[in-house]
Amino acid sequence: MSKAQIKVKNPGTKAKASAQIEVKNVTQIYSMRTPFEQKALDNVSLTVEKGDFLAIIGTTGSGKSTLIQHLNALIKPTFGEIEILDFKLTPSRRKMRKIKELRRRVGVVFQFAEYQIFESTIEREIIFGPKNFGISHNDAVKRAAKYIEIVGLKKNMLEKSPFGLSGGQKRRVAIASVLSCEPEILVFDEPIAGLDPSGAYDILQILKKLNDDGKTIIMVTHNLDNALEYSNKTLIMKETQVEYNDDTSKLLLNKNILEKSDLMLPQVTAFINELNLHNVSLPNNINNINTLATEVIKLLKSNYKKPNPCKEKSHESSNIVKKSK
Numbered sequence: 221m222s223k224a225q226i227k228v229k230n231p232g233t234k235a236k237a238s239a240q241i242e243v244k245n246v247t248q249i250y251s252m253r254t255p256f257e258q259k260a261l262d263n264v265s266l267t268v269e270k271g272d273f274l275a276i277i278g279t280t281g282s283g284k285s286t287l288i289q290h291l292n293a294l295i296k297p298t299f300g301e302i303e304i305l306d307f308k309l310t311p312s313r314r315k316m317r318k319i320k321e322l323r324r325r326v327g328v329v330f331q332f333a334e335y336q337i338f339e340s341t342i343e344r345e346i347i348f349g350p351k352n353f354g355i356s357h358n359d360a361v362k363r364a365a366k367y368i369e370i371v372g373l374k375k376n377m378l379e380k381s382p383f384g385l386s387g388g389q390k391r392r393v394a395i396a397s398v399l400s401c402e403p404e405i406l407v408f409d410e411p412i413a414g415l416d417p418s419g420a421y422d423i424l425q426i427l428k429k430l431n432d433d434g435k436t437i438i439m440v441t442h443n444l445d446n447a448l449e450y451s452n453k454t455l456i457m458k459e460t461q462v463e464y465n466d467d468t469s470k471l472l473l474n475k476n477i478l479e480k481s482d483l484m485l486p487q488v489t490a491f492i493n494e495l496n497l498h499n500v501s502l503p504n505n506i507n508n509i510n511t512l513a514t515e516v517i518k519l520l521k522s523n524y525k526k527p528n529p530c531k532e533k534s535h536e537s538s539n540i541v542k543k544s545k
Protein backbone atom coordinates (compact mmCIF):
# COMPACT_ATOMS: atom_id res chain seq x y z
CA MET A 221 0.00 0.00 0.00
CA SER A 222 1.22 3.49 -0.72
CA LYS A 223 2.30 5.98 1.92
CA ALA A 224 0.12 8.97 2.70
CA GLN A 225 1.42 12.28 1.61
CA ILE A 226 0.92 15.36 3.71
CA LYS A 227 1.53 18.69 2.16
CA VAL A 228 0.55 22.28 2.73
CA LYS A 229 -2.51 22.94 0.64
CA ASN A 230 -2.34 24.87 -2.55
CA PRO A 231 -4.17 28.15 -1.72
CA GLY A 232 -6.25 27.63 -4.87
CA THR A 233 -7.73 24.47 -3.39
CA LYS A 234 -8.39 25.92 0.05
CA ALA A 235 -11.36 24.47 1.92
CA LYS A 236 -14.36 26.65 2.82
CA ALA A 237 -13.32 29.45 5.17
CA SER A 238 -14.73 27.86 8.31
CA ALA A 239 -14.23 24.21 7.35
CA GLN A 240 -11.34 22.72 9.29
CA ILE A 241 -11.71 19.19 8.03
CA GLU A 242 -12.94 17.93 4.69
CA VAL A 243 -12.92 14.18 4.23
CA LYS A 244 -13.49 13.54 0.54
CA ASN A 245 -14.60 10.13 -0.70
CA VAL A 246 -12.23 8.27 1.58
CA THR A 247 -12.03 4.51 1.26
CA GLN A 248 -9.83 2.46 3.57
CA ILE A 249 -8.91 -1.09 2.73
CA TYR A 250 -6.68 -2.85 5.25
CA SER A 251 -4.18 -5.41 3.89
CA MET A 252 -5.26 -4.76 0.34
CA ARG A 253 -4.59 -7.54 -2.16
CA THR A 254 -3.89 -10.10 0.57
CA PRO A 255 -6.13 -12.88 1.90
CA PHE A 256 -6.77 -10.58 4.90
CA GLU A 257 -8.15 -7.72 2.79
CA GLN A 258 -10.78 -5.81 4.79
CA LYS A 259 -12.69 -2.74 3.70
CA ALA A 260 -13.15 -0.52 6.76
CA LEU A 261 -14.37 2.70 5.11
CA ASP A 262 -16.31 2.96 1.89
CA ASN A 263 -16.41 6.33 0.12
CA VAL A 264 -16.75 8.41 3.29
CA SER A 265 -17.18 12.17 3.01
CA LEU A 266 -17.57 14.65 5.82
CA THR A 267 -17.04 18.32 6.64
CA VAL A 268 -16.22 19.62 10.11
CA GLU A 269 -16.42 23.34 10.81
CA LYS A 270 -14.27 25.22 13.30
CA GLY A 271 -15.89 25.05 16.75
CA ASP A 272 -18.07 22.03 15.95
CA PHE A 273 -18.63 19.32 18.51
CA LEU A 274 -19.07 16.31 16.27
CA ALA A 275 -20.30 13.00 17.66
CA ILE A 276 -19.46 9.91 15.63
CA ILE A 277 -21.78 7.03 16.40
CA GLY A 278 -22.57 3.67 14.85
CA THR A 279 -22.47 -0.02 15.57
CA THR A 280 -19.19 -1.78 16.35
CA GLY A 281 -17.13 -2.41 13.24
CA SER A 282 -18.82 0.39 11.27
CA GLY A 283 -15.50 2.20 10.76
CA LYS A 284 -15.50 4.92 13.43
CA SER A 285 -11.99 4.30 14.77
CA THR A 286 -10.61 3.83 11.29
CA LEU A 287 -12.04 7.19 10.25
CA ILE A 288 -10.49 9.12 13.12
CA GLN A 289 -7.11 7.45 12.74
CA HIS A 290 -6.86 9.26 9.40
CA LEU A 291 -7.17 12.64 11.05
CA ASN A 292 -3.61 12.73 12.36
CA ALA A 293 -2.25 10.52 9.60
CA LEU A 294 -1.88 7.42 11.68
CA ILE A 295 -3.22 5.69 8.62
CA LYS A 296 -3.53 7.00 5.10
CA PRO A 297 -6.54 6.80 2.81
CA THR A 298 -6.45 3.97 0.31
CA PHE A 299 -8.54 6.16 -1.98
CA GLY A 300 -9.81 9.71 -1.61
CA GLU A 301 -8.24 12.56 0.33
CA ILE A 302 -8.53 14.62 3.49
CA GLU A 303 -7.98 18.33 3.87
CA ILE A 304 -7.38 19.21 7.49
CA LEU A 305 -6.21 22.65 8.64
CA ASP A 306 -3.41 23.49 6.18
CA PHE A 307 -2.66 19.88 5.32
CA LYS A 308 -3.75 17.54 2.62
CA LEU A 309 -3.60 13.78 3.13
CA THR A 310 -3.63 11.63 0.05
CA PRO A 311 -2.78 8.03 -0.79
CA SER A 312 0.39 9.24 -2.51
CA ARG A 313 3.54 7.13 -2.21
CA ARG A 314 5.64 10.22 -1.58
CA LYS A 315 7.34 10.57 1.79
CA MET A 316 5.22 12.11 4.52
CA ARG A 317 6.06 15.72 5.25
CA LYS A 318 4.98 17.93 8.14
CA ILE A 319 3.49 14.98 9.97
CA LYS A 320 4.79 16.25 13.31
CA GLU A 321 3.13 19.62 12.82
CA LEU A 322 -0.12 17.92 11.88
CA ARG A 323 0.00 15.76 15.02
CA ARG A 324 0.66 18.79 17.20
CA ARG A 325 -2.34 20.61 15.76
CA VAL A 326 -4.69 17.62 15.70
CA GLY A 327 -4.62 15.76 19.02
CA VAL A 328 -6.08 12.28 19.14
CA VAL A 329 -6.90 10.53 22.41
CA PHE A 330 -7.19 6.89 21.47
CA GLN A 331 -9.53 4.41 23.07
CA PHE A 332 -8.21 3.26 26.47
CA ALA A 333 -5.42 5.84 26.15
CA GLU A 334 -4.31 5.00 29.68
CA TYR A 335 -2.69 1.81 28.35
CA GLN A 336 -0.23 3.95 26.40
CA ILE A 337 1.21 5.62 29.50
CA PHE A 338 4.87 4.70 29.88
CA GLU A 339 6.81 7.42 31.71
CA SER A 340 7.89 7.05 35.36
CA THR A 341 6.19 10.23 36.63
CA ILE A 342 2.98 11.98 35.69
CA GLU A 343 4.92 15.14 34.86
CA ARG A 344 7.25 13.29 32.50
CA GLU A 345 4.25 11.68 30.87
CA ILE A 346 2.57 15.02 30.25
CA ILE A 347 5.66 16.90 29.05
CA PHE A 348 6.66 14.14 26.62
CA GLY A 349 4.34 15.40 23.87
CA PRO A 350 5.15 19.13 24.03
CA LYS A 351 8.91 18.43 24.23
CA ASN A 352 8.61 16.12 21.25
CA PHE A 353 7.04 19.01 19.36
CA GLY A 354 9.90 21.36 20.23
CA ILE A 355 8.60 23.15 23.32
CA SER A 356 11.37 23.96 25.84
CA HIS A 357 11.57 21.86 29.02
CA ASN A 358 10.57 24.81 31.23
CA ASP A 359 7.54 25.69 29.13
CA ALA A 360 6.51 22.04 28.95
CA VAL A 361 6.67 21.80 32.75
CA LYS A 362 4.49 24.93 33.02
CA ARG A 363 1.99 23.32 30.68
CA ALA A 364 1.99 20.13 32.74
CA ALA A 365 1.07 22.16 35.85
CA LYS A 366 -1.72 23.88 33.91
CA TYR A 367 -3.24 20.85 32.19
CA ILE A 368 -3.14 18.50 35.15
CA GLU A 369 -5.55 20.88 36.86
CA ILE A 370 -7.72 21.21 33.76
CA VAL A 371 -8.27 17.44 33.80
CA GLY A 372 -9.22 17.61 37.48
CA LEU A 373 -6.07 16.26 39.14
CA LYS A 374 -3.91 18.05 41.70
CA LYS A 375 -0.56 19.66 40.88
CA ASN A 376 1.13 17.80 43.73
CA MET A 377 0.52 14.56 41.85
CA LEU A 378 2.96 15.55 39.11
CA GLU A 379 5.93 13.88 40.78
CA LYS A 380 4.05 10.65 41.41
CA SER A 381 4.13 7.54 39.29
CA PRO A 382 1.16 7.27 36.95
CA PHE A 383 1.02 3.55 37.58
CA GLY A 384 -0.43 3.97 41.06
CA LEU A 385 -3.46 5.84 39.70
CA SER A 386 -6.94 4.44 39.11
CA GLY A 387 -7.99 3.71 35.52
CA GLY A 388 -10.04 6.92 35.38
CA GLN A 389 -7.17 9.02 36.74
CA LYS A 390 -4.76 7.48 34.26
CA ARG A 391 -7.13 8.40 31.46
CA ARG A 392 -7.12 12.00 32.72
CA VAL A 393 -3.30 11.99 32.58
CA ALA A 394 -3.44 10.65 29.02
CA ILE A 395 -5.88 13.43 28.10
CA ALA A 396 -3.66 16.04 29.81
CA SER A 397 -0.69 14.89 27.75
CA VAL A 398 -2.64 15.48 24.53
CA LEU A 399 -4.08 18.81 25.75
CA SER A 400 -0.61 20.04 26.73
CA CYS A 401 0.34 20.04 23.05
CA GLU A 402 -2.41 22.66 22.65
CA PRO A 403 -3.96 21.23 19.47
CA GLU A 404 -6.66 23.11 17.57
CA ILE A 405 -8.70 19.98 16.92
CA LEU A 406 -9.22 17.29 19.55
CA VAL A 407 -10.40 13.83 18.68
CA PHE A 408 -11.52 11.34 21.33
CA ASP A 409 -12.24 7.67 20.63
CA GLU A 410 -14.77 6.48 23.20
CA PRO A 411 -13.37 8.73 25.97
CA ILE A 412 -15.77 7.51 28.65
CA ALA A 413 -15.74 3.79 27.86
CA GLY A 414 -15.25 1.82 31.07
CA LEU A 415 -15.46 4.82 33.41
CA ASP A 416 -17.88 5.07 36.32
CA PRO A 417 -20.74 7.59 35.85
CA SER A 418 -19.10 10.39 37.80
CA GLY A 419 -15.73 9.89 36.06
CA ALA A 420 -17.54 9.89 32.72
CA TYR A 421 -19.39 13.08 33.64
CA ASP A 422 -16.11 14.81 34.59
CA ILE A 423 -14.48 13.86 31.28
CA LEU A 424 -17.50 15.11 29.33
CA GLN A 425 -17.36 18.41 31.20
CA ILE A 426 -13.70 18.76 30.16
CA LEU A 427 -14.68 18.21 26.52
CA LYS A 428 -17.55 20.67 26.84
CA LYS A 429 -15.29 23.33 28.34
CA LEU A 430 -12.71 22.86 25.57
CA ASN A 431 -15.47 23.25 22.99
CA ASP A 432 -16.89 26.33 24.78
CA ASP A 433 -13.36 27.76 24.57
CA GLY A 434 -13.46 27.36 20.78
CA LYS A 435 -11.74 24.02 20.18
CA THR A 436 -13.19 21.70 17.60
CA ILE A 437 -14.11 18.41 19.27
CA ILE A 438 -14.73 15.06 17.64
CA MET A 439 -15.98 12.30 19.92
CA VAL A 440 -16.64 8.69 19.02
CA THR A 441 -19.19 7.33 21.46
CA HIS A 442 -21.73 4.59 22.04
CA ASN A 443 -23.61 6.76 24.51
CA LEU A 444 -26.31 8.43 22.46
CA ASP A 445 -27.63 10.47 25.38
CA ASN A 446 -24.16 12.04 25.67
CA ALA A 447 -24.00 12.60 21.92
CA LEU A 448 -27.41 14.30 22.05
CA GLU A 449 -26.48 16.50 24.97
CA TYR A 450 -22.97 17.61 24.02
CA SER A 451 -22.63 17.62 20.23
CA ASN A 452 -24.06 19.99 17.63
CA LYS A 453 -23.35 17.66 14.69
CA THR A 454 -23.60 13.91 14.42
CA LEU A 455 -22.21 11.41 11.95
CA ILE A 456 -23.88 8.02 11.92
CA MET A 457 -21.75 5.22 10.47
CA LYS A 458 -23.15 1.91 9.32
CA GLU A 459 -21.18 -0.94 7.77
CA THR A 460 -18.20 1.23 6.66
CA GLN A 461 -20.37 3.99 5.21
CA VAL A 462 -21.83 7.29 6.34
CA GLU A 463 -25.50 6.63 6.97
CA TYR A 464 -26.41 10.15 8.13
CA ASN A 465 -24.52 13.37 8.76
CA ASP A 466 -26.51 16.29 10.09
CA ASP A 467 -27.41 18.46 13.06
CA THR A 468 -27.53 16.29 16.16
CA SER A 469 -31.10 17.30 17.02
CA LYS A 470 -32.29 16.24 13.56
CA LEU A 471 -30.79 12.77 13.94
CA LEU A 472 -30.83 11.81 17.60
CA LEU A 473 -34.42 12.83 18.32
CA ASN A 474 -35.63 10.84 15.31
CA LYS A 475 -36.72 7.30 16.12
CA ASN A 476 -36.91 6.19 12.47
CA ILE A 477 -33.38 7.31 11.64
CA LEU A 478 -31.92 5.60 14.70
CA GLU A 479 -33.78 2.36 14.12
CA LYS A 480 -32.69 2.35 10.49
CA SER A 481 -29.10 2.72 11.71
CA ASP A 482 -29.50 -0.21 14.13
CA LEU A 483 -29.09 2.11 17.11
CA MET A 484 -31.00 2.23 20.39
CA LEU A 485 -32.79 5.49 21.07
CA PRO A 486 -31.24 7.86 23.61
CA GLN A 487 -33.33 7.58 26.78
CA VAL A 488 -34.44 11.18 26.35
CA THR A 489 -35.68 10.43 22.83
CA ALA A 490 -37.42 7.23 23.93
CA PHE A 491 -39.25 9.15 26.66
CA ILE A 492 -40.32 11.96 24.31
CA ASN A 493 -41.39 9.37 21.78
CA GLU A 494 -43.53 7.58 24.35
CA LEU A 495 -45.27 10.85 25.22
CA ASN A 496 -45.84 11.58 21.52
CA LEU A 497 -47.62 8.23 21.19
CA HIS A 498 -50.07 9.54 23.77
CA ASN A 499 -50.49 12.81 21.88
CA VAL A 500 -48.38 14.73 24.37
CA SER A 501 -45.91 16.91 22.54
CA LEU A 502 -42.89 18.68 23.95
CA PRO A 503 -40.63 21.38 22.44
CA ASN A 504 -38.24 19.90 19.89
CA ASN A 505 -35.05 21.35 21.39
CA ILE A 506 -34.76 19.05 24.39
CA ASN A 507 -31.35 17.43 24.51
CA ASN A 508 -30.85 16.25 28.07
CA ILE A 509 -32.66 14.77 31.02
CA ASN A 510 -32.77 18.01 33.03
CA THR A 511 -34.45 20.01 30.26
CA LEU A 512 -36.81 17.09 29.68
CA ALA A 513 -37.78 17.08 33.36
CA THR A 514 -38.31 20.86 33.33
CA GLU A 515 -40.58 20.64 30.27
CA VAL A 516 -42.59 17.73 31.69
CA ILE A 517 -43.10 19.62 34.96
CA LYS A 518 -44.25 22.71 33.00
CA LEU A 519 -46.69 20.55 31.09
CA LEU A 520 -48.04 18.86 34.17
CA LYS A 521 -48.49 22.20 35.93
CA SER A 522 -50.30 23.75 32.97
CA ASN A 523 -52.72 20.81 32.71
CA TYR A 524 -53.11 20.20 36.39
CA LYS A 525 -56.48 21.25 37.75
CA LYS A 526 -57.05 21.35 41.47
CA PRO A 527 -59.64 18.72 42.37
CA ASN A 528 -63.06 20.22 42.92
CA PRO A 529 -64.16 18.93 46.35
CA CYS A 530 -67.88 19.10 45.39
CA LYS A 531 -67.30 17.06 42.21
CA GLU A 532 -65.19 14.55 44.14
CA LYS A 533 -67.99 14.10 46.65
CA SER A 534 -70.66 13.58 44.01
CA HIS A 535 -68.30 11.12 42.30
CA GLU A 536 -67.81 9.20 45.53
CA SER A 537 -71.53 9.11 46.22
CA SER A 538 -72.25 7.84 42.70
CA ASN A 539 -69.78 5.04 43.41
CA ILE A 540 -71.58 4.21 46.59
CA VAL A 541 -74.84 4.15 44.70
CA LYS A 542 -73.29 1.77 42.16
CA LYS A 543 -71.99 -0.52 44.87
CA SER A 544 -75.27 -0.67 46.72
CA LYS A 545 -77.08 -1.82 43.54
Ligand SMILES: Nc1ncnc2c1ncn2[C@@H]1O[C@H](COP(=O)(O)OP(=O)(O)O)[C@@H](O)[C@H]1O
Pocket residue numbers: 250251258259260278279280281282283284285286287
Ligand atom coordinates in the same frame (compact mmCIF):
# COMPACT_ATOMS: atom_id res chain seq x y z
N1 LIG B 1 -5.82 -2.86 11.71
C1 LIG B 1 -6.84 -3.50 11.10
N2 LIG B 1 -6.59 -4.49 10.21
C2 LIG B 1 -7.60 -5.13 9.58
N3 LIG B 1 -8.91 -4.84 9.77
C3 LIG B 1 -9.21 -3.89 10.67
C4 LIG B 1 -8.20 -3.16 11.39
N4 LIG B 1 -8.80 -2.26 12.20
C5 LIG B 1 -10.12 -2.41 12.01
N5 LIG B 1 -10.38 -3.37 11.10
C6 LIG B 1 -11.69 -3.78 10.60
O1 LIG B 1 -12.27 -2.65 9.98
C7 LIG B 1 -13.66 -2.55 10.27
C8 LIG B 1 -13.94 -1.24 10.98
O2 LIG B 1 -13.31 -1.28 12.25
P1 LIG B 1 -13.24 -0.03 13.24
O3 LIG B 1 -12.81 1.15 12.49
O4 LIG B 1 -12.41 -0.45 14.40
O5 LIG B 1 -14.79 0.12 13.66
P2 LIG B 1 -15.47 0.78 14.93
O6 LIG B 1 -14.50 1.69 15.57
O7 LIG B 1 -16.68 1.45 14.39
O8 LIG B 1 -15.84 -0.36 15.84
C9 LIG B 1 -14.00 -3.79 11.09
O9 LIG B 1 -14.45 -4.78 10.21
C10 LIG B 1 -12.66 -4.16 11.70
O10 LIG B 1 -12.60 -5.54 11.98
Ligand SMILES: [Mg+2]
Pocket residue numbers: 284285286
Ligand atom coordinates in the same frame (compact mmCIF):
# COMPACT_ATOMS: atom_id res chain seq x y z
MG1 LIG C 1 -13.72 1.74 17.51
